Amino acid sequence: MIPRGTGGDFVRTHGIPRRLEDAVAVARDGQTRPIDLGRASYRAWAGGDEQSYFANIGSAGMSGAIAKRANETSKALGGKVSYLWATVTVFARWRNDDVLVTIDGERREGRMHDVVVANGRFFGGGMMICPEAEPDDGLFDVLLIGDLTKRDLLVTLPKTYRGRHLPHPKAELLRGAVVEVDAPQPLPVELDGEQPGTTPVRFEVDPKALLLRVPG
Numbered sequence: 430m431i432p433r434g435t436g437g438d439f440v441r442t443h444g445i446p447r448r449l450e451d452a453v454a455v456a457r458d459g460q461t462r463p464i465d466l467g468r469a470s471y472r473a474w475a476g477g478d479e480q481s482y483f484a485n486i487g488s489a490g491m492s493g494a495i496a497k498r499a500n501e502t503s504k505a506l507g508g509k510v511s512y513l514w515a516t517v518t519v520f521a522r523w524r525n526d527d528v529l530v531t532i533d534g535e536r537r538e539g540r541m542h543d544v545v546v547a548n549g550r551f552f553g554g555g556m557m558i559c560p561e562a563e564p565d566d567g568l569f570d571v572l573l574i575g576d577l578t579k580r581d582l583l584v585t586l587p588k589t590y591r592g593r594h595l596p597h598p599k600a601e602l603l604r605g606a607v608v609e610v611d612a613p614q615p616l617p618v619e620l621d622g623e624q625p626g627t628t629p630v631r632f633e634v635d636p637k638a639l640l641l642r643v644p645g
Contacts, residue, residue, distance in 0.1 A: 430641060431456065435499065436508040436622060438551040439485040442564060443643045460645045463637035464564040467548050471618045471630040483620040484639065486552045486559075489610040489628050490528070490543035490574075493617025494519045495553065497624050512554035516586065525576055528612045532571050533605035544610050545572040546632045550592070552622075557592030559602070567636040568604045575599035608632040 432440045432447050443462070446452050466482050473479040498515035499508075520542075528541040545552070547559035547570040559570040577585075577599055588594040595602060608631070610616070615627035 434508075434622060436512060436552065436554040438554065439549055439621065441551040441555070442485070442549040442562070443641065445643060455644050456642050458645070459642040462565065462641050462643045464639050464641050465548055465567060466635040466638040467546065467569065467620075468633045468635050469618065469620055469625075469630055470633075471626040472615065472628065473626040479626060481620055481625055482635070483548070484564075485547075485549040485621050486619075487546045487621075487630075487632050488543055488552075488619045489546075489612075489616045489630050490541060491519060491523050492543050492545065492552070493619035493624050494523065496619045496622050497617065499554075500622070500624075508554035510554075512556075513586075516553065517582075520577075520579070520582055526612050526614050526616075528610065528616070530571075530573060531607075531609040532603045533607055535603070535605070537573055537601070537603075540576040541573055542577050543572075543574040544608075545574065546608050547572065548634075553589075556589040558589060560592035560595070565637060567634055568606055569608060569632065569634060571603045571605060571608055573601045573603070575601075606634045 430445050431452050437447050467487050469487050470480045495515045499511045525540045530537045547562040548564050550562045552558050562570040585594050611629040618626050618630045
């Protein structure tokens with residue numbers, strides 16, 4: 430893995446350095462670790478059903494709009510600032526809707542900002558959104574982010590960079606291998622920082638499908 434993306438979140442979980450020469454050294458001399466992949470089936474923007482893989486985090490809801498906003502703005506100040514500004518900007522205008530989530534057959538329904546389906550621990554340019562996610566355990570960490578107020582965001586957002594935002598009264602963390610998300614109004618789907626389509630979406634774990642070189 431040679432990290433070249435905006436947020437650098439995938440490599441944080443695995444300790445892969447962002448400096449080019451150091452990343453090349455890990456790719457050449459590091460240990461091989463088998464990790465899970467996520468497979469997402471969703472509604473494409475152009476219509477019709479499509480399927481894509483993701484290695485780090487998939488989501489449905491506000492985070493898709495945040496990633497789109499970050500990708501459309503200047504990255505001159507770095508990934509962390511880009512995603513932080515996009516988060517504040519999108520949150521101010523976002524309107525929640527009822528969301529139906531099924532995790533290995535267990536149902537949750539209610540007004541939600543986001544459904545985060547995590548194979549890795551970080552997203553959004555350094556937010557440790559699911560601090561205990563393990564990318565090789567055959568399960569997603571699924572974080573349901575409920576109906577937050579602006580005050581909730583201001584208090585909680587700084588804690589996410591240290592992984593200290595959980596537990597939270599408006600969030601629930603579950604684990605499972607198959608996650609389905611649907612809503613009356615289509616929600617944007619995000620896969621490793623890209624926005625390929627909308628809900629309805631089904632996330633599935635493909636256990637130990639990828640061999641990754643990590644620091645020894």
